[in-house]
Amino acid sequence: MSAGLYAALSAARHCAPGCSEKDEVWRSGKMRLYRYRSISPTSGAVPLLIVYALVNRPYMMDLEPDRSLIRGLLSHGLDVYLIDWGYPDGADRFTTLENYLEDLLAGCVEEILKARGLDALNLLGVCQGGVFSLCFAALHPERVRNLITMVTPVDFHTSADLLSKWARKIDVDAWVGQANVSGEVLNQLFLALMPFRLSQQKYVDLLRGAPDRARIENFMRVERWIYDSPDQAGAAFREFVVWFYQQNRLVRGGLVIGGRSVELRTLELPILNLMGTRDHLVPPAASAALRGLTRSSDFTTLELDLGHIGMYVSARAQRQVPPAIAEWLAAR
């Protein structure tokens, strides 16, 4: 049995993530914009652009056939696009948040709208990508029809936010200097949020019951994703930590990107805010704060009993999240 598990893990070590067919429709520098091929009759609806975080890779949204948020959305007839930010290297160290938002994200939006002959699309922002989506919607309200935020931090100073407590003490100017920030070091910080569970128990849990091939392959794909941590473009990282983690500008105000003020209270569009009640990276209170900060008269909150990663890959998420998003969008 033990040798069998070892062999199964070894056989699964090359399992590639990603299961849905997609086409690259635009690129700029290292960034790629993908459009997923439909797998069921589309509703002819407004396209949905998924904006993922800069940390970790976006294939988590399409990990494998039965653990794919994207596949779930496609099966509900949605027209799904995804931004892959790529792996920044030394040449990207001066890339700023303005570049990410106003050049890359805005470029993706324009490209989709131009191709589809539309004036606005739907945005789905995940974690840090949710912060980007909020900022983009505030800067370009005419371009966003509906906004979905998933496990997105808004109030960075809630009491349960351990990462924020650490970030507020760090001299981020010195840390970044003129360099990029190592993805490996960031990973150490993320794992140190719950070191016993994340670096011990999850492996021990593999031996409970008799894990079948599918579970082992899923484990190995998630393992690969966890340690596939791109370095962070130094300038953008510094801005993100200082403006959001340290100064909490989404809540306190004073956020300026590209010379333009970003104020959540200008948001009037429909918003669906999804959060995990067991999220250790983005405490639910950090996400829930969004409700009181916008002027949206069509604001929906969906709390799920899930953790940060479980929100995209757990079996329960597959059953609950895509239909919830599809139904919410269909009604708008």
Add this chain to the structure above:
Amino acid sequence: MATDPWRRWAAFAALFNPAVDPVGPFRRPPGAFGPFFDAEQFASAARAFHQSGEDPQTAAAAFGDFLRDQFGGLLGGIWGGSGPCGEATAAEEAPALGPAREQQERLQRAAAAARRLAQAQRRLQRLWSDALGEAARAFVSRLDAPAAPPTPEAVHALYDAWIECAEAAYARMAHGEAFGAALADALKASTDWREESAASIEAWAKWLDWPTRSEINSLSLRLRALEEQQRERKREREPPVRAGAKKRTAAVKKRRGRGKR
């Protein structure tokens, strides 16, 4: 015993490093994957606790001591390290004179940063050790009196209880001021060390007429400035909001206004 998952676990852990007997206490053999080895050791300690024959308090204390030792080095990377962290050496404080003074000062600053890093890491390790101690006490207080032999389910339950106690104690410590400050100091010191080391290497690169990071950064910034000029010209040519979009935005606002609830 073939159905005992912890026996299977031990055999499984050994597959990662078959050349080494994984029974040695508090010792992780080279090549062993940490969590597998730690879990196997935990199972051995749980069995030893239940079968020790000592009085319950002594057996529980021994189990708690094992846990503190076994998990003392769980956090590596920035949290670890064992460099010298005492007072500055005479070499660090020697006045820098002569043609090599710049290089000497850089080396002195790098040495000071390395010492500050080691000091911060010691603080982190002390806090980590305190948290482990608290976790071990909480765990031991939950233990029932030893009863031989433990069922596999009992060992699983003990393991889960240990993880729960350890995470709770760690969270209390990690949310505290002292841990955050020590972590920030460790990061700052490692950054300072890196900066001074890079400056020393760059000085050599200049002497050898090799390209340096400063030069590449300078070129990158010039390129960015040109790109920004190009974008600015493009923006001037193409206003960001099209007329159709403005009309649509107005229509959307009107529709939303009607639908307010």
